Amino acid sequence: MLKLGEKVLREIYLILIAVLASFLVGGIVVFLVGEDPFNVYWILLSNALGSTKDICYTLFYATPLIFTGLSVALAFRCGLFNIGAEGQLYVAAFATAWVGITFGGVFVEVAGRKENWSWLDLPSFLLIPLCILTAMVAGGFWGAIAGFLRARFGASEVINTIMLNFIGIALAGYVTQYHYRIPGDPILQTAPISQKAHIPQLNEYFSFIPKDVPLNFSFLIAILMCALVYIFLWRTKWGYELRCVGENPSAAEYGGISPKKQIVIAMTISGALAGMVAIGEVLGDRHRYFHDFSGEVGFLGIAVALLGRNHPLGVLLASIFFAILIRGEIFVDAFTRYISKDIGLVLQAIVILFVACMEKYSKR
């Protein structure tokens, strides 16, 4: 048996090898395409980390990944695979926008006259918490369906969350298209939410953050969630029971813990975490539900959790790593002749493959 410190060092060591190996493979591909790999990586890293503005942008991209990474990691601690973060965050984003319109006193201009689209006109201090709660409840509900199906019928949560992704995204698209799009808008998006539902941008509070960076309050919520998930999993009875089921369901049951109940709880919390992506997206950045907004962050959550070893601190670091790729790829695309921004996606995929293949060696 290795000591805890040695074990952690070994994991970090293996992950570094995996990351380096994937950059090596990516470099070879870049070389074959006819570009200088060192130049490409320099463009990638310097534009993701080179200045305060770049770093703030990278943290902005990291925010949704922290939520989805925590979501996947928490489910995994209970022995479950939540492939459904993508669907959960779409459902949550629409629900959040719906609340932001319906309870925010929103008037929409339709054919030249103002139409009232809301039921109530709540003040900010009620509307924002209500929106955040909605994001969590909607995501949690979508996750809970898969948890319930697993607990009650033993149906694979992997398959069900994949199916629920498609269903959730299609339904959000449907209500947007038929009921909440401003008539005549060519883009599939809802009307804007009430100004009162907007959460603050961080540059309003921290003068060192440049004005045009969309980094908003949701980043601080994400950091807070890392801490809360850690406390929940390792410092509370509920978290302990959840992890017991993940490590050995039959032993947990023998010890008086109901695995079925834990499975539903874990999938609900997991879904709620994924749903919190909506806070940054709808309340902090785009201020409406925009169909197709996610850009795979739900799926990248799997990668983040894997690279972060299903630990909140690891998730935070891994999110920043993937955000560097997301930020840097834009510049690689602009400043090279033959390399498109898809280099980021390719590198992400190779990293996951390497880390997944190395898991075998970290267990020993």
Place this chain on the structure above:
Amino acid sequence: MQEVFTFALLFSSIRLATPLIFAALGGLFSERSGVINIALEGMMLAGAFTAAVVTFEYQSAFLGFLSALMAGAFVGVVYALCVIRFEANQVVTGFAINLLMLGLPQFLSGAIYDSTGSTPQIPKEHLLPQFFNNVSIASILAFALIPICWYVFYKTPFGLRLRAVGENPEAADAAGVDVTRLRYTAVIISGILAAAGGAYLSIGQSSLFTRGMTAGRGFIALAALILAKWRPVPVLFACLFFGFTEALSFQIQGIIKLPSGEDIPVQFIQIIPYVLTIIVLAGFIGLSRPPKALGIPYRKE
């Protein structure tokens, strides 16, 4: 109603079912041997891209189709190495392959054609040949594969071993079956078949490759596989049914309206396969149970 349920709808269903049949049969081989295959989507994309590029460059659909199969086999080898040799988690690896194939074709197309939107248009005469009602030669191949797969699975020693390995690898091993080798073979076949489905999309149904052009068909194929309870002949009917729902969603637009005068939202028809899969998995319409050893790496004692 008559305007909707026509022969055109039938042939449209057959065309749309074709890629699903290839991919679902691919999934069948892999999953019956005990290896989860969520990478079907990525394998299809690899096939679609390779077929489009090779057909455009060499003006031969035959060559394009053949290289797509090779690309599929290659992706199958990579996937098999990860999950069998290195015992990587099958769900994670599958998703990584899907992610890779969302990026890599764009990356290569950007490097070759200086355009990441799509590959160049292939002239119609170089696409896969079609017969009456635009039924492609690939559709005929897909339908022919059903009885062939049935025969392979239930009437050959290879099929018997494959099923045994997926249910109880220890027993199969004790009986002298090389579990690892068999799983490699199954996953590679899986890649080849899925890639054939992808090739049909780019050089049969369409005439170029576009980003993520499979649009979730790999997952619908997976759904069909579950609905068919991992058996070859029901796979045909499940795929035809899903092809039919897709065809219907195109057909009814603007023709059938709700009593309120609105169009029937396409989204409601699009989600049918997914809803059905959840219902079937929960056991409401007969129980669908996966092969027993599905997803468990085999380590020789």
